[in-house]
Amino acid sequence: DDKYTKVTDANMTFAPGTYYVRYQAAGYYNASPFKEVVIKEGGLLRVTIPQTQTGYTIATEDTGLVWNGSTTLSFTLKDGYSKTGAFAVKVNETPIALDANDQYVITNAQENIEITVEGVADITPPTAEIKVKENNWTSFWNDLTFGLFFKETQDVTITTTDKGSGVKSIQYYLSDGELELDEVKAISDWVDYNGTFKIDPNNRYVVYAKVTDNTGNTLYINSDGIVLDNIPPTLEGIENGKTYYGDLTVIKSDEQFYDIKTVTLDGEPMGFAEGTYGLIPADNAEHIVVVEDHAGNKTTYTVTVMKNYTVTYKADGVVVDTLTVGHGKDATPPAVPAKAGYTGKWDHDGKRITSDIVINAVYTENSASAPSDPQSPQTGDNSHMMLWIALLLISGGALITLTVVDRKRRMASKR
Numbered sequence: 001d002d003k004y005t006k007v008t009d010a011n012m013t014f015a016p017g018t019y020y021v022r023y024q025a026a027g028y029y030n031a032s033p034f035k036e037v038v039i040k041e042g043g044l045l046r047v048t049i050p051q052t053q054t055g056y057t058i059a060t061e062d063t064g065l066v067w068n069g070s071t072t073l074s075f076t077l078k079d080g081y082s083k084t085g086a087f088a089v090k091v092n093e094t095p096i097a098l099d100a101n102d103q104y105v106i107t108n109a110q111e112n113i114e115i116t117v118e119g120v121a122d123i124t125p126p127t128a129e130i131k132v133k134e135n136n137w138t139s140f141w142n143d144l145t146f147g148l149f150f151k152e153t154q155d156v157t158i159t160t161t162d163k164g165s166g167v168k169s170i171q172y173y174l175s176d177g178e179l180e181l182d183e184v185k186a187i188s189d190w191v192d193y194n195g196t197f198k199i200d201p202n203n204r205y206v207v208y209a210k211v212t213d214n215t216g217n218t219l220y221i222n223s224d225g226i227v228l229d230n231i232p233p234t235l236e237g238i239e240n241g242k243t244y245y246g247d248l249t250v251i252k253s254d255e256q257f258y259d260i261k262t263v264t265l266d267g268e269p270m271g272f273a274e275g276t277y278g279l280i281p282a283d284n285a286e287h288i289v290v291v292e293d294h295a296g297n298k299t300t301y302t303v304t305v306m307k308n309y310t311v312t313y314k315a316d317g318v319v320v321d322t323l324t325v326g327h328g329k330d331a332t333p334p335a336v337p338a339k340a341g342y343t344g345k346w347d348h349d350g351k352r353i354t355s356d357i358v359i360n361a362v363y364t365e366n367s368a369s370a371p372s373d374p375q376s377p378q379t380g381d382n383s384h385m386m387l388w389i390a391l392l393l394i395s396g397g398a399l400i401t402l403t404v405v406d407r408k409r410r411m412a413s414k415r
Helices: 181-185 382-414
Strands: 017-021 035-039 045-048 056-060 069-077 082-091 094-096 103-109 113-121 127-132 135-137 148-150 154-161 167-175 197-199 203-213 218-222 226-228 243-245 248-252 260-265 277-280 285-293 298-306 308-315 318-326 342-346 357-365
Touching: 045 103, 056 113, 069 082, 069 113, 082 103, 127 203, 127 218, 154 167, 154 203, 181 218, 197 203, 248 260, 260 277
Parallel strands: 045 113, 148 226, 243 298, 308 357
Antiparallel strands: 017 035, 056 069, 069 103, 082 094, 082 113, 127 135, 127 154, 154 197, 167 203, 203 218, 203 226, 248 277, 260 285, 285 298, 308 318, 342 357
16 A cells, blocks of 8 residues: 555646556545556657747746647747837747737647747947047047047057957048048048057047947047147248347248147237237347147247338438348448538448437538638649649749849940
């Protein structure tokens, strides 16, 4: 009796084998004769799920069911994949509705069960990031500022992720200006990205990136405009270490690689008329001009700007000449106008001019002993003087001769 097991559940299940079944003894009657029951190996109803599960997982509690058996299946969507409009889970080609937990219970199984899944796909583009120093970009955009400036060569790094089918390719394109999305999509000479690359000074850059996953989804992103400039800016009309006379006008050159950021005069912002012309007033002093561009390149000019003065030459109140002379320089005087009977000279030597000045002609009358007869020879003309002396001597001899002859005649007549 100890080899028999009491049957307590009308729904007990038995593995394949040979069993002996009887009524147990009770009260005033004995156990009944046994009945031999043989349970042979038999086939369960098969539950089949997809062998290749791309973008999802689906599982059942059982892979084999007894007649009218039941089991629960569970569906999970993988990251990077989506349920498309054609999404369906089917049991023996019949769509079923998953509950809020993406589960479904199969009951009353009376045939083999095949589960299929449709409409799961990677329809999400990869994500990506372009990074230059501390700046990063993750999307496509326009209205670029070109507000990033660097003096040195910069590294460009592109990183990507794709939780779906995975990244297939990363490519980049360098432009010197802003492009519309349609223009970017039309680019034919993309460069394969094989790791960090460099961009060099003295150019403008916009970095465009194209990232494609294994399903064919493509992402386009771009950086802001980047300016790499290591050329110091300059000004026109000014040279370092030079001395200038008169107000000095300096000009922002149009030949700069990129816009000048600031110009200072002796540490203060230098005003530029119409944004182009700046003035350093002449004040007989040294000045420092510093011009800086947006990348931080600087050029320093140290100049001295001296005043100019007006030197006016007059003779008898009439202007003879007007000169512009720098501070401390010498004026070159014109010739003193001639004046009959007078000798003239300027009343200032014109040396080391330090202010506006009027220089007048001073005339001195010639000596009073000079002959007044217009026919008389001019003072200092020796040839005329000798002629007059000769004439006087000849005239005197003639007078003497005439006197002697006359006396002789008078003496003869007396005799």
